[in-house]
Amino acid sequence: MSDATCPVTALIRQLEETLNSGRMPTPWNRRITEEILDLLKDVAWGRAGADHLPAIRELAGSLRDDPPSSAGIETGRQVLAALNEHGEVFRSHVETHNCATRDCVNLAPAPCQMACPAGIDVPTYVSLIGLGRDAEAIEVIRRDNPFPWVCGLVCTRPCEFMCVRGRIDTPVSIKFLKAFAAERALSERHYKNPPQEPPKEQKVCVIGAGPGGLSAAYYLALKGYGVRVIEALPVSGGMIMVGIPRYRLPREVIDREVAMLQELGVEFRFNTRFGSDVTLEDLKAEGFAAFFFAIGCHSAYKMGMPGEEDFPQVLDAIDILKRVALGDRTVPGKKAVIIGGGNVAIDVARTCLRLGSEEVTIAYRRTRSEMPADEEEVEQAEEEGVRLAFLTIPTGLTGEDGRLTGLQCLRAELVRKEGSTRMSPVPIADSDFVMPADVVIGAIGQRVDNSCMTGLKGLEWTRRSTIQVNMVTMETSIPGIFAAGDAVTGPATVIEAIGGGKRAADSIERFLCGIPQPKMPPVPVRRGRVAYFDIPASTKMVLKRPEMPLLNIDRRRTTYQQVELGYSENDVREESRRCLRCDICLRCGKCVEVCRDKMGVNALQLGYFDFDHPVKTDFRITAERCITCGACAANCPTGAMQMEDREGERILSLCGTILNRQKLLFCEKCGATLGPARYLDFIRKKTGAVVSVSNDRRICDACARKESAKVNVDIMPV
């Protein structure tokens, strides 16, 4: 998609070429074409309103049909053909201010937004939070993700990995800003559902009340459809409720955000398992027209070790987490060994610790750097006293009288295998040892528990026994049945499930309305363009990502209280000011090029522009060398770099970061602005070679012209 040309830009180029080539001789045609061009430029720059496309169509029609001129007819047809063929793209430019090809520079989404599986407009909401407009920020987030608070606490934050600020120092703490805004908006009672469309006749049934199912339910309910959610468990939330421990995500957070769905009229049926308590036929008989399966991955993979079935003390992580989440507090064992290296392994280890296990060890086949678990989670687990045993391959179990006593293991070494990107662990011969354990917990992955769906004839499954879907539309092989979430992707993240649910809601609506399904995956939608706010360069550089304050270690080892205590309000507002506003600045580097190569001033040190070779960035350097000529601003295609005269000063800013600020000098005659002394010195130095007298009088060019006109009158022969 990124290699493709935007049809809007392509049409603009065609029309410009026609106008410049002189092929269109009739002034009338030229005028109409120029008008169309102006309107198209508005579309490309996100300035267009609802009238623009109809107006373009009308003008193109008159070009085609009115006074005959072959060039006019051809151009009119060209414009109409582009509008007909790429109507959706033109509309997305107008309605959502989005151009996925990045051709229309003002409309390209920022890297963080592109990275988000749900496509949240990150720069917009981060800026809103920076302005203290938390409720508006939540509104922006909820257009793409109904659970900002949940994600603010547990998202794997792909956005932060793409954050451009990370190339300067550390990424903006996008994840937690979201949680803060959600919490603040809820506490101030400003967390509200957007207006719902009028109710529609059709009803949709969502199977599974996890993040995927609930997201689809939310967007369908907003569109006015009747939605019923069926859930086998007695609680809503799915894996975020029974998979993520309470010390990371308090139950109240899920409950409050799910309650927002009930407010929209979504009906919940708990303790209802699809396939046994209710069947597809029952539901169809009740009038449900479409079905959305988001049943998750709730079944653990067996470890396949000898003795696994013999000992009751061999458990799986998902079960323990579910039991604990539902209120069970029995300690699984004094010495717990957890097998696996993912987030679930860490979660269950920390849960065991809190349940009272004395010794908790995670046995992982590879090393720390290969662990799929979140780095911060691993650190926090270690702080709490979880031991990590790397390069350890479990081979069997030892025990007496039906009681487990230890885990047999082999040491391993890492070997690079051909065709594999990950280093593979290979056992070292004769390195057997036994890890003492009275409970062994497997956390080596989950799969879809497909027992409930065996009744669905014609449903296709993948090789990994997940539901086979069209990833663009989330349609399964059965018409009217859609699926998303872990049940489709295998164990994945909350945000991916939310993205899938949102996409499915859109496809379900199209299915119910009989509109053809899209061929390309939807692109992230720009939700606004918040004006940036001033911040001095030194502040922009000095501000550091705040450390997350944590609960004291004793409580972390004994209770389920939330570990991450959250930033203070001040931290949050400051943190949002670190954002570089990549939705406006595209890091095209034109400013740097002009300043360094053309002007020879080299005042801009913006190394973060270059993704492949990030060099040092320092916004403060600019003020040392910049002559405020404004060439960078004049060449900026998006208006990110701006130079303006305010209160007797010339100010150069990049997305609000004030790079330079110079006192202005004014014309002695009319008071017009001349520019700062440093700028005038630069010119004087340049012209010094040709003029011997220094230009002592400071007058503007308009006055200079008038002066010389008067001189001309005096010397003119009458």
Add this chain to the structure above:
Amino acid sequence: MSKYYLFQDTKNCIGCHSCEIQCKANKGLPPGPKLCQIIAVGPKLVGGLPRAAYIFMPCFHCENPWCVAACPTGAMQQRASDGIVFVDQNLCVGCKTCISACPWGAPQWNPETGKVVKCDYCMDRVDQGLKPACVTICTTHCLRFGKVEEMTQIRRERHAKAVAALEHSDL
């Protein structure tokens, strides 16, 4: 100096500004920049009578142009063949140093392109053997364009006539 001369007969100029309009139309300029400009001087009392003069101010195409010296990018150039001073739009980055450097206010700012524009005697037209746009439209034919050596002749004749006219009026 360029080898061309743009001569204005101030006595005949009525200050209609047609030259400015034709200039801007020819270059397709937005509101703002005026490559040539008619500046009204006066009215002031001359011999008890109010008199005003309308002075045509294009670029003078200096021998040693300060704008060319000031330009850091080499966009502002003097054509070797005839001395016309012009801006190469592809090289201009919009730093405005030429605008500040010029003592006559000739280089102008084009806010639409973010670059400098200035009078280049319509060199594309001149190269085709045509006159600059402003000259072609002048209502009173007070603007004339040509080689410097031709123009001196015109001026000389004009001055002679003026002197003669004065003597007549005295009689």
